[in-house]
Amino acid sequence: MIDMHCHILPGVDDGSKTLLESLELARQAEAEGITTIMATPHHKHPSFENDGFSVLRQVEQLNLAIKEANINIKVIPSQEIRIHGDLIENIQLGDVLPMTPNSSYLLIEFPTNSIPRYSTKLFYDLQLKGYTPIIAHPERNKVFVEKPEVLYEMVASGVLTQVTTSSLTGHLGKNIKKFTEQLIEANLTHFIASDAHNLVERPFRLSEAYHVLEDVFGSDTLHQYKENTELLINNHLIQVLQPEPIKKRKKLFSFL
Numbered sequence: 001m002i003d004m005h006c007h008i009l010p011g012v013d014d015g016s017k018t019l020l021e022s023l024e025l026a027r028q029a030e031a032e033g034i035t036t037i038m039a040t041p042h043h044k045h046p047s048f049e050n051d052g053f054s055v056l057r058q059v060e061q062l063n064l065a066i067k068e069a070n071i072n073i074k075v076i077p078s079q080e081i082r083i084h085g086d087l088i089e090n091i092q093l094g095d096v097l098p099m100t101p102n103s104s105y106l107l108i109e110f111p112t113n114s115i116p117r118y119s120t121k122l123f124y125d126l127q128l129k130g131y132t133p134i135i136a137h138p139e140r141n142k143v144f145v146e147k148p149e150v151l152y153e154m155v156a157s158g159v160l161t162q163v164t165t166s167s168l169t170g171h172l173g174k175n176i177k178k179f180t181e182q183l184i185e186a187n188l189t190h191f192i193a194s195d196a197h198n199l200v201e202r203p204f205r206l207s208e209a210y211h212v213l214e215d216v217f218g219s220d221t222l223h224q225y226k227e228n229t230e231l232l233i234n235n236h237l238i239q240v241l242q243p244e245p246i247k248k249r250k251k252l253f254s255f256l
Contacts, residue, residue, distance in 0.1 A: 001226070003193055004193045005080065005193035005195045006037045006196045007040065007197045008075065009050075014042070014048070016197070021198065024199055026071045027071055030073050035072065036074050036075075036233065037076070038076045038078045038100070039077055042082065045082045053094060055077045056077050059075050076100055078099050080109050081108050083108050087106075088125060088126065091131070098131070099233075100233055103235045105160075107134050108136065109136045109137075112141060114143060119154075123159055133160070135154070137162065137164045138151050138189070139183060140176065152186075156243050160190045160191070160240070165208065166195070168212050181216065185217075185246075186245070187244060188243050191225065191228055191232070192210070193206070194206050210225070
C-alpha cells in the first residue's frame, strides 16, 4: 500500500519529534502493509516552514536511517502546502514540492475554518500551468462542512481531494465519519491517506480504513482508491467519477 500524506519527518512540524519516533512510525507502517510513504511536512503554515530543498535533504537522511534499521519502507519527498497567493511562484523557485519529483499534483491544505477568496482563481491558474491541486482532508474544513456546494464546485472544475483514514474509521467522531462517507458517495474525494503524526493519537490506520471502505462501498470502490494512489505516484491521470452535489448538513459540529 501507498500512504500519500504522512508527517514522518522528525522534528520539522507537529508530526514525529525524533528520528527514533520516525523509525517507529516506519515500522508501524510496514506492519500494516505499507511500502511507500509520501512525506508531507507542513509548509507555508503559520507555525511551520519546510522549504523544498530542506525536505529533499531530510528525506534522503531518513531513507538512509530506515535502510540501516532494516525497515522495508521507501519515503518520497513532498509537502502539505498551506494555500498562499505566491504558490505558483514558489513552485518555480523550488520552494514548493509536488507530490513526487516531476509530478503535476500538489497537496494543498486550507485553514481549518475558512477558504481564502482567491482559492478558485489560484486553482484555475495552477491548472493552466499543468498542475492539479489535491485538497487535504476537506471533511475537516468548516466551510466545506457547512457549504458542501463549495467543494462540489471545486471538484467539478478538476480539483481532487484526499480524506483521512481516521475520519472514515470514526476515530475523529461520528459526524466527521458521516460527512466523509457522504463525500465518497458523491464522488467528491479521490484518495484516502493517513495524515499520520504519531504512533498513538494519530497513527496510520490505512488498512483499517480500506476495510471500512470495502464494507460500506464495495470492492470496486476499494480498488479505485488503491489504484488512484498508484496512478498518483506514477504521475498518471487519476480515475475521476462524475461528482454529485450533496445536501447541506442540518447540524453543524465541532471537529477539533
